[in-house]
Amino acid sequence: MFTVDTYLPTRIIFGAGRLKELATAKLPGKKALVCVTADGLMKTLGIQDQVLDLLAQNGVETVIYDKVYPNPSRESVMEAVEIANREGCDFFFGLGGGSSIDTAKAVALVHKLGGELWDYASTGTGGRKEVTGASPIVTVGTTCGTGTEVDQYCVITKLETAEKLDFTVDALFPTLSIIDPELMLSLPKSQTMYQGFDAFFHNAECYMTNNHRNRLLDLYSVDGFKTAYQWLPKVLEDGSDLEARTNMSYAANILGGYSMGLDFVTTHHIIAQSMGGVFPKVAHGATLIFIAKEFYKRYTKHFPEFFDEMGEMLGTPADPSQPGTAFCRALDKVMAITGADQLKMSDFGIDPAQFQKIADVTVDVTEIDWDRYVMSKEEIVELLEASYR
Amino acid sequence: MFTVDTYLPTRIIFGAGRLKELATAKLPGKKALVCVTADGLMKTLGIQDQVLDLLAQNGVETVIYDKVYPNPSRESVMEAVEIANREGCDFFFGLGGGSSIDTAKAVALVHKLGGELWDYASTGTGGRKEVTGASPIVTVGTTCGTGTEVDQYCVITKLETAEKLDFTVDALFPTLSIIDPELMLSLPKSQTMYQGFDAFFHNAECYMTNNHRNRLLDLYSVDGFKTAYQWLPKVLEDGSDLEARTNMSYAANILGGYSMGLDFVTTHHIIAQSMGGVFPKVAHGATLIFIAKEFYKRYTKHFPEFFDEMGEMLGTPADPSQPGTAFCRALDKVMAITGADQLKMSDFGIDPAQFQKIADVTVDVTEIDWDRYVMSKEEIVELLEASYR
Numbered sequence: 007m008f009t010v011d012t013y014l015p016t017r018i019i020f021g022a023g024r025l026k027e028l029a030t031a032k033l034p035g036k037k038a039l040v041c042v043t044a045d046g047l048m049k050t051l052g053i054q055d056q057v058l059d060l061l062a063q064n065g066v067e068t069v070i071y072d073k074v075y076p077n078p079s080r081e082s083v084m085e086a087v088e089i090a091n092r093e094g095c096d097f098f099f100g101l102g103g104g105s106s107i108d109t110a111k112a113v114a115l116v117h118k119l120g121g122e123l124w125d126y127a128s129t130g131t132g133g134r135k136e137v138t139g140a141s142p143i144v145t146v147g148t149t150c151g152t153g154t155e156v157d158q159y160c161v162i163t164k165l166e167t168a169e170k171l172d173f174t175v176d177a178l179f180p181t182l183s184i185i186d187p188e189l190m191l192s193l194p195k196s197q198t199m200y201q202g203f204d205a206f207f208h209n210a211e212c213y214m215t216n217n218h219r220n221r222l223l224d225l226y227s228v229d230g231f232k233t234a235y236q237w238l239p240k241v242l243e244d245g246s247d248l249e250a251r252t253n254m255s256y257a258a259n260i261l262g263g264y265s266m267g268l269d270f271v272t273t274h275h276i277i278a279q280s281m282g283g284v285f286p287k288v289a290h291g292a293t294l295i296f297i298a299k300e301f302y303k304r305y306t307k308h309f310p311e312f313f314d315e316m317g318e319m320l321g322t323p324a325d326p327s328q329p330g331t332a333f334c335r336a337l338d339k340v341m342a343i344t345g346a347d348q349l350k351m352s353d354f355g356i357d358p359a360q361f362q363k364i365a366d367v368t369v370d371v372t373e374i375d376w377d378r379y380v381m382s383k384e385e386i387v388e389l390l391e392a393s394y395r
Numbered sequence: 396m397f398t399v400d401t402y403l404p405t406r407i408i409f410g411a412g413r414l415k416e417l418a419t420a421k422l423p424g425k426k427a428l429v430c431v432t433a434d435g436l437m438k439t440l441g442i443q444d445q446v447l448d449l450l451a452q453n454g455v456e457t458v459i460y461d462k463v464y465p466n467p468s469r470e471s472v473m474e475a476v477e478i479a480n481r482e483g484c485d486f487f488f489g490l491g492g493g494s495s496i497d498t499a500k501a502v503a504l505v506h507k508l509g510g511e512l513w514d515y516a517s518t519g520t521g522g523r524k525e526v527t528g529a530s531p532i533v534t535v536g537t538t539c540g541t542g543t544e545v546d547q548y549c550v551i552t553k554l555e556t557a558e559k560l561d562f563t564v565d566a567l568f569p570t571l572s573i574i575d576p577e578l579m580l581s582l583p584k585s586q587t588m589y590q591g592f593d594a595f596f597h598n599a600e601c602y603m604t605n606n607h608r609n610r611l612l613d614l615y616s617v618d619g620f621k622t623a624y625q626w627l628p629k630v631l632e633d634g635s636d637l638e639a640r641t642n643m644s645y646a647a648n649i650l651g652g653y654s655m656g657l658d659f660v661t662t663h664h665i666i667a668q669s670m671g672g673v674f675p676k677v678a679h680g681a682t683l684i685f686i687a688k689e690f691y692k693r694y695t696k697h698f699p700e701f702f703d704e705m706g707e708m709l710g711t712p713a714d715p716s717q718p719g720t721a722f723c724r725a726l727d728k729v730m731a732i733t734g735a736d737q738l739k740m741s742d743f744g745i746d747p748a749q750f751q752k753i754a755d756v757t758v759d760v761t762e763i764d765w766d767r768y769v770m771s772k773e774e775i776v777e778l779l780e781a782s783y784r
Contacts, residue, residue: 007641009410010574010649014403021398185399221645229614252396256610260399 034142153263200291205258230261423531542652589680594647619650
């Protein structure tokens with residue numbers, strides 16, 4: 007019998023043109039530390055000034071922290087905490103993509119509980135202290151990707167020890183998330199493809215892992231992977247199509263976040279993340295795409311009925327002469343239409359000599375125990391070799 | 396273009412046999428005031444002792460407030476607040492149906508903010524004070540009905556002035572809701588029918604009102620009305636069918652609560668409520684059933700495509716020779732299979748002489764402005780006459 011387990015407390019205001027509601031929304035404090043990336047992109051796009059103006063209209067003072075880098079670091083978080091304490095900030099505002107939002111989350115944690123961020127990391131060299139709360143977090147996501155806008159995930163790297171650890175606790179759900187797909191109209195095509203496939207897989211993989219246990223997760227993830235699948239070709243054909251951007255953002259930012267907030271991805275994502283750890287300049291979505299076809303060829307044959315049903319949900323009928331292949335055939339179609347199947351590891355500087363290391367990191371560090379299809383190191387190396395071009 | 400607006404922060408643990416997780420769930424306090432109805436039903440069914448035992452295992456002290464009556468009163472709420480203050484309770488536990496849960500919610504409000512409940516009522520003789528918070532609320536719903544287990548609704552009556560006012564504010568979302576369909580196996584057949592149709596209409600009406608604006612509400616309400624429609628005949632055929640109870644509870648307690656938490660019902664519900672106000676002994680679900688056929692005959696013809704689509708979602712194809720009738724034909728089927736179409740107002744003591752009063756209350760008191768199909772007093776009287784048998 008199915009069950010439901012859910013806890014998704016973030017208030018969401020989602021829709022084209024709705025950023026302006028930041029001027030009137032109920033906010034959880036009077037002075038915000040606004041976290042943005044060091045590349046000045048939010049400033050260049052005019053979004054930063056717009057947000058500061060809307061916050062001012064709402065009677066909120068702001069302090070900018072504009073030294074967030076990709077893979078945000080413990081060192082940067084602690085620097086931002088110092089600024090927040092000195093300036094008397096009482097809530098934390100992540101503006102941009104995952105790096106800015108995760109920085110705001112980590113700063114909110116240390117601001118509330120004191121001490122040093124790594125005291126609260128629960129693995130590696132972390133101090134394993136309980137996270138009993140965090141100061142309020144507000145997010146305005148401008149990428150169509152991670153779901154951190156609406157979930158409890160937060161990943162920070164400690165430069166000193168090269169550890170990338172997660173601080174995924176209920177206290178890190180944002181209080182409020184405003185998601186405006188108009189802010190995503192200028193995302194470049196490559197990023198749109200990587201983030202779009204990432205969103206498709208977040209939803210599809212959580213659906214696989216869930217295996218119909220949590221009925222509400224099925225509801226979110228099915229709408230998520232179907233919507234991403236339907237709109238990926240359209241958003242890649244015309245990035246200025248607001249309807250396509252709105253649908254992709256709904257699938258990525260809301261349903262992808264909800265799916266990840268309630269369950270886990272599969273080994274597909276873990277291998278791709280390990281590849282990203284070894285080759286940090288390669289976009290996460292690209293690493294997912296590289297191995298997708300070969301990964302699902304291997305996965306789907308173990309659960310043929312389940313994956314024929316998934317294929318049918320994507321409009322690709324099951325074929326009794328090739329049981330279990332409908333999902334792979336659906337995936338082949340969308341990868342061909344979007345050009346994703348043209349991406350080659352060799353073009354991204356990925357060296358097959360590192361495949362063993364990727365397999366080692368995947369198996370040794372992650373200790374996957376939730377996936378229905380767990381692979382050995384040998385199988386991962388074989389998969390990577392089969393995917394290499 | 397669609398939008399999403401959501402705020403549904405209650406943690407839900409749902410599933411057959413999951414009441415026992417109350418012994419280990421994280422609870423928001425150390426001493427609970429447990430609200431139950433005065434008829435002793437929870438005691439008779441053994442649920443009350445089981446809950447007290449599980450709370451004790453979780454290290455929580457309990458005080459019972461067992462004077463909750465149907466249509467819970469301000470007077471009862473204030474009596475319970477006094478007990479809670481005297482006993483030092485720090486959270487409020489609603490066990491049973493809507494009356495017990497709404498009592499727990501109202502007590503939690505006054506316990507946190509002090510003063511008198513009616514100070515916080517926002518209409519009628521209420522003091523219109525802002526509700527800035529409430530003490531934590533935990534619920535274990537044992538009926539398959541209202542959705543108050545997971546939403547922010549709370550309705551209390553002031554005996555003195557005969558006002559039934561709502562205290563629907565975000566502070567009244569429960570912290571935790573445990574919903575165990577096994578507790579619903581002994582619900583009598585008539586109550587199962589009334590609550591089942593109530594759940595079907597909660598979801599269907601919110602879907603109509605929403606009109607595709609809030610995409611997440613469409614997701615909840617469509618799964619809600621389809622699931623209730625599918626399982627109503629089965630749960631009425633065999634009330635001990637746990638799969639049927641689980642599906643009905645999911646549609647009623649979770650999706651119905653979510654739909655109502657995010658949007659409003661239609662004039663159908665408002666007229667039925669007014670009828671319940673004039674004839675307080677008639678079950679709410681019965682008043683909905685009495686007028687359903689005639690109400691939707693009138694509603695659906697204004698939006699033929701919309702209601703043909705709804706009918707198709709319920710497995711009844713549109714018929715081009717009778718546009719807009721698919722939903723009504725689907726409704727006719729489920730009312731015939733379940734015997735709901737055999738209910739007669741005359742058998743319940745409803746007197747047509749009161750139809751004008753029902754119409755007056757509906758229009759004058761409720762001031763409906765959200766429904767796409769608003770009726771005049773004359774139209775309501777005509778509808779009631781057409782429904783009378």
